[in-house]
Amino acid sequence: MSEKISVSLRVNGRDYTVTVAPNARLLDVLRDELLLTGTKEGCDIGECGACTVIMDGKAVNSCLVLAASAAGKEITTIEGLEQGGRLHPLQEAFMQHNALQCGFCTPGMIMSAKALLDQNPHPTRAEIKTAIAGNLCRCTGYEQIVDAIEEAAEKVGPKKI
Ligand code: FES
Numbered sequence: 785m786s787e788k789i790s791v792s793l794r795v796n797g798r799d800y801t802v803t804v805a806p807n808a809r810l811l812d813v814l815r816d817e818l819l820l821t822g823t824k825e826g827c828d829i830g831e832c833g834a835c836t837v838i839m840d841g842k843a844v845n846s847c848l849v850l851a852a853s854a855a856g857k858e859i860t861t862i863e864g865l866e867q868g869g870r871l872h873p874l875q876e877a878f879m880q881h882n883a884l885q886c887g888f889c890t891p892g893m894i895m896s897a898k899a900l901l902d903q904n905p906h907p908t909r910a911e912i913k914t915a916i917a918g919n920l921c922r923c924t925g926y927e928q929i930v931d932a933i934e935e936a937a938e939k940v941g942p943k944k945i
Pocket residue numbers: 824825826827828829830831832833834835836845846847848
């Protein structure tokens with residue numbers, strides 16, 4: 785393996801510098817170096833969405849992003865959503881709607897939903913379904929997830945006129 789490299793990352797508003805292999809993925813750094821294990825490792829090939837984080841405002845599969853290429857970008861993980869000990873409205877809504885069972889897909893689902901609501905505070909159900917199309921859930925059947933995101937949108941976004 786070639787020599788390790790130093791990578792500086794900004795995650796959940798904090799700056800980190802890690803020394804990693806040049807081919808280390810963002811997912812590896814988040815989980816193994818920063819111990820932010822809320823981001824899940826599923827398929828490793830960009831198919832399941834369990835590893836979804838937000839990078840510079842866009843939902844990305846962190847298993848497909850080299851850590852080095854994430855340097856200087858603003859990264860948010862599920863751990864970055866609570867503010868002052870309060871859960872994000874998306875997290876609250878997922879609990880209220882029973883939008884999770886085993887919970888493995890949940891961080892990725894919520895990060896995809898957050899990226900959507902940041903761009904489009906009042907999505908239609910179809911837009912919500914499109915936004916989470918890359919996130920697989922084996923437990924819930926998706927309807928409760930869409931319901932939860934719809935409700936969170938009511939709380940997060942400005943009212944439509
Ligand atoms: S682990 Fe990244 S998409 Fe499945």
